[in-house]
Amino acid sequence: MTRFSRASSNPSPETNPAPPRLKSDEGPAMRIIVPLQGVVQGRGGLVLGSLLPCALFYFLQLYLKSRNRPSQSPPSSPPTTLSTPDDHHASPSSPPSASGSTIHRTLSRGLLSPRSHPNVSSRAAAVARPDEDSLYYVGYKKCLRDPFHRVDNPEGIIQLGLAENRLSQDLILDWLEKNAYGALLGGDRPGELNIMGLTTYLPFDGSDNFKNAVAGFMGQVLQESVSFDPSQIVLTSGATPAMEILSFCLADPGNAFLVPSPYYPGWDRDIKWRTGVELVPVPCRSTDNFNISIPALERAYTQAKKRGLKIRAVLIANPTNPTGHVLSRDTLIDLLDFVTEKNIHLISDEVFAGSIHGESKFVSVAEVLESEGIDKTRVHIVYGLSKDLPLPGFRVGVIHSYNETVIAASAKLARFSSVSAPTQQLLTAMLSDKQFISNYLGANRQRMRRMFLLFVDALKQLGIECANSEAGFYCWADMSRYITSYSEKGEKKLWEKLLTVAKVNVTPGLSCHCIEPGWFRCCFTTLTEEDIPLVVERMKRVTQGPK
Amino acid sequence: MTRFSRASSNPSPETNPAPPRLKSDEGPAMRIIVPLQGVVQGRGGLVLGSLLPCALFYFLQLYLKSRNRPSQSPPSSPPTTLSTPDDHHASPSSPPSASGSTIHRTLSRGLLSPRSHPNVSSRAAAVARPDEDSLYYVGYKKCLRDPFHRVDNPEGIIQLGLAENRLSQDLILDWLEKNAYGALLGGDRPGELNIMGLTTYLPFDGSDNFKNAVAGFMGQVLQESVSFDPSQIVLTSGATPAMEILSFCLADPGNAFLVPSPYYPGWDRDIKWRTGVELVPVPCRSTDNFNISIPALERAYTQAKKRGLKIRAVLIANPTNPTGHVLSRDTLIDLLDFVTEKNIHLISDEVFAGSIHGESKFVSVAEVLESEGIDKTRVHIVYGLSKDLPLPGFRVGVIHSYNETVIAASAKLARFSSVSAPTQQLLTAMLSDKQFISNYLGANRQRMRRMFLLFVDALKQLGIECANSEAGFYCWADMSRYITSYSEKGEKKLWEKLLTVAKVNVTPGLSCHCIEPGWFRCCFTTLTEEDIPLVVERMKRVTQGPK
Structure with a gap:
């Protein structure tokens, strides 16, 4: 033809x-x-x-x-x-x-x-390729295929690579057992109206009720030190699409963000895959306890500019991931000064804001903005319900922005990443139960603290010191004494031994763009207290074995 | 940029x-x-x-x-x-x-x-701009602000612009009332294991159980004329992200799809916004009852090639939207021949597969592939639970592909558009209840048929004829006799009068890239039978008024 x-x-x-x-x-x-x-x-x-x-x-x-x-x-x-x-x-x-x-x-x-x-x-061919280049994923997948279980699979791989909190799920289960049915189908107006709200099209960026509940919860997490306006919120199916949508909105393909490193390994995938935005790691160092350095940001900015790379934002996590710091108010002010001078944006990923186990008080960039009178249109917060509430399966992320254009565009783009109505209804009820949230946050904090201390102490038994940290589900462990060569290769080799000999999956610093070899992120909130001696036993297979 | x-x-x-x-x-x-x-x-x-x-x-x-x-x-x-x-x-x-x-x-x-x-x-600035250019959205939004309600707002705008089915929601409510709690929290293994499945991270493209249930449901909708393999399925938070992800996978920025028109107005937004893929409308004509024309596809393909535009796929809806046709087996074979000869893809959007109110039997492209022995790697189906089940608020879409690379890439990209665990659990239970699904599909079909006949008859009273149609929640109405000039302008003017004078929101053919002015899509499944005389009364304000 x-x-x-x-x-x-x-x-x-x-x-x-x-x-x-x-x-x-x-x-x-x-x-x-x-x-x-x-x-x-x-x-x-x-x-x-x-x-x-x-x-x-x-x-x-x-x-x-x-x-x-x-x-x-x-x-x-x-x-x-x-x-x-x-x-x-x-x-x-x-x-x-x-x-x-x-x-x-x-x-x-x-x-x-x-x-x-x-x-x-x-681009699909690129995405479809196996993730062999990121040990973070390789380890995660190996663990999925052979997960440790005390009874069913006692020789399985112990998962220390996933920032998931299983310490307080009993509290969530209690609440759901008592309230799920009413939240889904009861409500104030039973019958037709309720089912309509459950099954019909809702605003893609979240119902007003759900936005109110999320804004209220965010305020409660920050002990009401700042209040969030629901109209500045866009809700998405997880913090992952929240970060992607925000990146799409702040940068065009080929533009870049400066990212203090080590940073959360998922960003390389979440941000770069579809938006065409580049990430430029800005190394922090152990001698400085991995604190963010403004001069390093300045250097990276200048270098990028020389290369013709347009920097559109600084991207931080606060509390930091994998290092577990709570950023000081001064650091936040310095960062705001920096982005203001460069006329670029600041993205603050605050998904661990309510997961502080140390003594410091968390300060949100939103709080600093209120008190310092800084131009707000350049500041954007990513939040979610996968960490401070242990509900990653619920897939709820938050974009909070003071920039009207970003909110308008994000709200429209949320059509690709909407939270389902049953989930919105369940969570609206849960987040509005202030007493439950308060009890949960308090109890979970205590459990985290206890586990953190036990876990760090257990690593000490192995001669492994952790960086000071106060937040998050992980500690940042210096295992450089156990690597055979002070290099990427040495780190990889130790990681592989931990995975295959000790059968413990941890995240190597390499995956987080840490420039110093030998650091590993170890999540402790997937464990029970009884697991800890076992982790020590397992790791001894490597630390006490031949190098 | x-x-x-x-x-x-x-x-x-x-x-x-x-x-x-x-x-x-x-x-x-x-x-x-x-x-x-x-x-x-x-x-x-x-x-x-x-x-x-x-x-x-x-x-x-x-x-x-x-x-x-x-x-x-x-x-x-x-x-x-x-x-x-x-x-x-x-x-x-x-x-x-x-x-x-x-x-x-x-x-x-x-x-x-x-x-x-x-x-x-x-790109964010472009997305954030008001949708003034699409009457589909303008009408939808006006209706949201002033929605008709028999008691609360009897002079509000009647929504005929939204393809949402409210005819059989009572059946869904019944099921949920009986089964929701058990589906969410009961299960076979109560307690910890169940809450783990609800709150912890799940595969982003859907749990195995959920995929099995969806594949089974799709087979049931097609009366088991074809069976779907769960491993060829990726689940997303709505058919909207399913279509976007598939477009991302099949075409690079600047490539294009041929799309027989009139077509669903949402595609311009769902596909073009973020993927950079172009849509080339290929006009179908009233003289041919808006059937797809292979010679027209040929011409469009050749023209596109001359312009340097790379065509990567033909995109169809079957049943068609807004025209409500069920494509014949011969048409599907012709389309498969066309895409095979051009060595391009075929995307078949089959979200209305189970919403047939006419006599024809629906034939999925999957069924034709089975019987004709055609290369399957170029054929991709989009499906969802917003139409055949009236659950748009649940946000569930399906990519079904025979192409391994497409499935691998889509499964990874589903991390941006995941279905939440509670929704997966509710739906796994619902879709596995074969008796309920069978009852629902049968009852809904009868209700649709009755409403369609009543509605088309009502339009006839106004001298408005509809194109032959057998499927979908809408009819495709020829109102050209009421437009003042046979042009886009005339159509727009009539649409505006219907919206502001009759206070009825319909979708103008213009929004669907129909090249013949005067056609409008009118959804009848948002109405009750008692609403129909009111719609006639309202529309008379325009059809009997001064032109």
Whole structure:
């Protein structure tokens, strides 16, 4: 019927590593014009600038003529021919196509099926690739396949790589058992109205009731030191899409964020995969207890600018992850000064705001803004209910922004990441139960503190010291004395031994862009107290074994 | 940045025919090289082929030299200066920045705050803009602000613009009242294990149980004419993100899909906003009962290719939306032939597969694939639980693909659009209740049929004929006799009168890229039977009033 397309002839660049290439359709043109422009733009003067292209074109003409000859000959095959399938996603068993043979239309299906497969997009091919490059995911997946269980799988891998809090789920279960049915189906107005609210379309960025409840909860977590306006909130299906949407809103493809490192390994995926935004790690150092350094930010900013990279924001986590610090008010003021001077944004990921086990009081950037009278339109907070409430399965994230355009765009983009109505109803009821929330936060804090102290003490038995930390579900452990070489390679090797010999999955500093080898993030909130001696036993297999 | 702005300024060929344009970044190079290549490739011979470029370059050089002069002057401003706010979205009251003045650091906050605001990304600015350009959204929003209610707001706007089914929600409520608690908290293994499944991290693309239940439900909807493999399913928070993720996977920015029109107005937003994929409407006509035309697809494909636009897929809805057709097996085979010959993909949106009120049997593209032995890796189905089950608030969408790379990438991208665990648990129980589903589908079909007939009959009383349709929550009504001019303008005017005078919100064909003016999509499943005479009364205000 018609000639087959050449859609398949564009190989995806990611699957087949090659030197950076010009787009295929502008390739020849650019290969000629780039050197010529150099000549034209001043180097060589008028005469050379005219004679050189003249000579170049003469030879080019000869070359093209000889190269074009075959294709200029009359087509030997009739118009309806099979295109050559050059899709490298095709199964290796695909036979070469019978190029040149005509096919009758009714036969085409059977003939074509095994021969040519359509490309997926190059970006999908990149995302689909196995995550072998990130040990964070490799370990996580190995653990999923062989998870430790005291009774069912006592030799399984112990999960210290996942920031999930299982210390206080009994409290959540209690609440749900008492209140879930009423929250879902009871309500003030039973019957038709209630089911309508449950099943029909809701605002994609969250119902007003749910926004109010979340804003109230955020205030309660911060001990009412600041209040959040529900109209400045967009709710999403997890902090992950909240971060992605915010990145989409603050930066265009090719722009970048400065990120003090070590940082949460998920950001590389959550932010970079679809938005085209780059992350520039700004190293913090153990000698400084991994505190954020403004001069380092300054240097990174200047370097990025020199490279032609446009920095659109500084991205921080507060409390920090993996280092578990609570940022001081002074640090926040310094950061706000920095972003104000550069006229860029500040994104503060505060998902662990209510998970402080140390003595410090958490200070939200929102609180500093209130008191310091700083331009608010550059400050954006990401929050969620996966940490301070142990409900990662509920998938609730929060964008809180003082920037009207960001809120307007995010609210629209929330259509891709909405929280389901049953979940909104359950959580609206739970978050509005102030007494329950207060009890939960208090009890959980005490349990976290106890586990943290036990766990850090257990690591000390192994000669492993942790950085000072006061927040989060993890400690930041210095195992550099156990690495065979002070390098990325040494760290990788220790991580692998911990995973395969000790059967303990931890997150290597490498995955967090830590520039000092030998540091590991160990989550302790997935454990019970009885697990701790076992972790020590297991790790001794490595720390006491041959290096 | 450029991608987004170009996307919005790139008119689809049918709506705004314009000469094909070169991409802005390759413009100057191509403008020079294209004529030169003509010379080089044989016309004019060796001498002319060398002298002509020579002359051209001489003048080009003169031109560029004079043009480059200003930018070659040294920068006059010191390195540490206030950046000029180039945000065109900043409030109009923002005074120009004190460009060139250096600022002391401690003073910066006070000085800077009122003067410069940070840019948001250009793509966010585009998304944040009011939806004034789409009457579909304008009408929807007006209706939200003033919704009709028989008792509370009898003069409110009647919503015929939203494809939501409220005819059978009582059946869902019954089921939930009996089963919700058990589904959420009972289960086979009560206590800790159950709460773990509810609150902890689950696979982002859906638990195995949920995938099994959805695959079973899809088979049941198709009366077991085909079975779906759960491993080829990715679950997302709504069909909207399912479509976006699939588009991301099948096309790179600047690629396009062919879409028979009129089509669902949401696609322009769901697909184009973030993926950078273009939609090329391929008009269907009333004389052909708006059937899909393969020759029209051929023409559109060829035209797109001439414009340098890479077509990666044909996107269809089956049953069609807004026209309510069930595509015949022959049409599906023709479409499969077309995409196979072009070596592109086929996306079939089958969200209304179980919402047939006519006599035809629905045939899924999956069924045709099974029987015809066609290469499956190019065929992808989008499904959801917002139509065939009336649960749009539950936000559940499905990507079903036979392409391993698409499934692998989609499963990872589902982290941005996950279904919450409570919703998964509720629905796993509901979808596994085969008897309930069977009862629901049967009863709902009868209720839909009755409402469709009543509604079409009511429109007939007004002299409005509907296109033949057998599926969906809407009819496709020809109101061209009531438009004052046979044009877009006439259609808009009638739509506005219906909204403001009759206070009835319908979707104009314009929003669906219908090229014939005067057609409107009217959803009847948001109504009760008693509402129908009222709709007739209301519409008479326009049809019997002065034109």
